[in-house]
Every structure is written in structure tokens, then in C-alpha cells.
Amino acid sequence: MIREARFLISRKPYAVDLGTLRGSRTETPQGRNEYYFDGRIEAVWFRRRRGVTVACIGDLWDLQYPEPADGRQFLEQHDDGRYGGDCAGRWDGERYWGAQEPAVMEQHLGILRPMLANYPAIPPGYDGWWTFQAPR
Template sequence: MIRETRFLISRKPLAINLTTVTLEATERDGRYWLKGTCQAVWYRRKAGVTRACIGRLGLWAQWQSGKPDLSTPEAMLGNDLDSRYGPDPDGRWDGTGYWGSEIPEVQEQHLAVLRPMLTDYPTIPTGYDGWWSFS
């Protein structure tokens, strides 16, 4: 992943909660398999409607030749990770409707993050670092 200097929705950027980044490396025959996760928020646009999303991002890479840097969350994200599946949304807000958890407390937690995101588009919520995208 790379940390972008500006927000471009076309690059599908994510804001990452750095305290949730986990990444493990398994070595086999001098090659490394990376697997981890983190919590993220992002914007997507469909049919002209901008949506604020919250969820999990799977972090992984296979058969990297160099030893990965796992020293900090930023270093973990800086490894050559794969993006083909994108993040998994747990909640989404489009300004009029919420999609996600049916548990009221979880809905409230999500909307506390998503409403200000959409109101102040393209803001990065407190506790998140951004914008990160895949090269």
C-alpha cells in the first residue's frame, strides 16, 4: 500500500485505524506469505451517490522475496500487499439510509463515524490515518 498525498476517490483510498493493523509473516524457502487485517473507512460512489463505509480490510501478499518490515503499522502497510478483493463493509451511510448491523449499539457506533464523514466529505475521521491505496 502507499500513503497518498491527496484524496482521489478514483484511487479507492482508505483511512486506516493504525491501532488495529495486524500482519504476520510466514517464511518458506526464502519467500514470505503475509496475512493480516485492519479496520478502515472509505468513500464509494454509485449512481452519483457518495457513500461513507466502515469495515475490515484483509491484508495479504504471497511469496514476497524480501523479508517484510513489521516494525510499525505504517511499515506493515508499506509492504507490497494485494488489493484484488478490497475491504469488507460492516456499515454504510448514504445520507438517507444505513446498511449494516441490526444491533442498535453497533449502528450508533457506525453512524457516529459515518455521518460526519459524509457531511464533511472527504474528511478523515478522528482515530484514522489516510489516505492509503494500493499501487
């Protein structure tokens, strides 16, 4: 991924909480002390759905070797954006889609409501904007 200085929704950018990298090592089927790191990092992003701007929250995930030292290195090594973010919650200003547990729903809306209201600002605690698209 590439970090960009400005926000362009057409480039499908993500803002990421760099301190949330988590994952585990899994040995490859070939053995021989080889592994891959199955990692996830929390992210938020804006998208357009049927002409309406929505705020999304979820994870970016990737399988990597070698294991990244931190969230920034995880993003810099992440070069396959085919699947995009794994959305866990979405807010369009009227309706919420996502978790069914009230505590998780409240947590998501606590981030998504002000995020959409302050579009396109990066929410506090997040680093952005990161994109899979090549620099222009």
C-alpha cells in the same frame, strides 16, 4: 499500499486507524517453522454507488510474511488490492446498511454520519489516504 497527500475518489483511497492492527500467525502447510500473518486493520473510505457518494467502514485484510511490526508496515507490505475493503457498514445520507446489532450500528453511524457530512475530510483518529494504485 501507497500513502497519498491528497484525496482523489477515483484512486479508491482508504483512511486507516493505524493502532488497530490485529491478527495471528498460522503455520504454512509445508511446516518447517514457516508461517503467514493473517492481519486486519480498521479502515474507512468513500465510494460512489449509482452516482451517490457513500461513507464505508470496515477492515483491510492481508496475509503477510514476515509479520509486520505495526499498522504502517502492514499497509506498506499490503500490495494486493483485488478485494478492497471488507465493508461492515455503509451510510449514504439517508440509509444505513450493515450491522444489525444496535450498539454496533450506533458506533458505525457515529463515524459515518460526520464523515459523509465533512466529505472528503479524514475522520479524527484515522491516517490517510492510502491506495493500492500506482503513483502517477
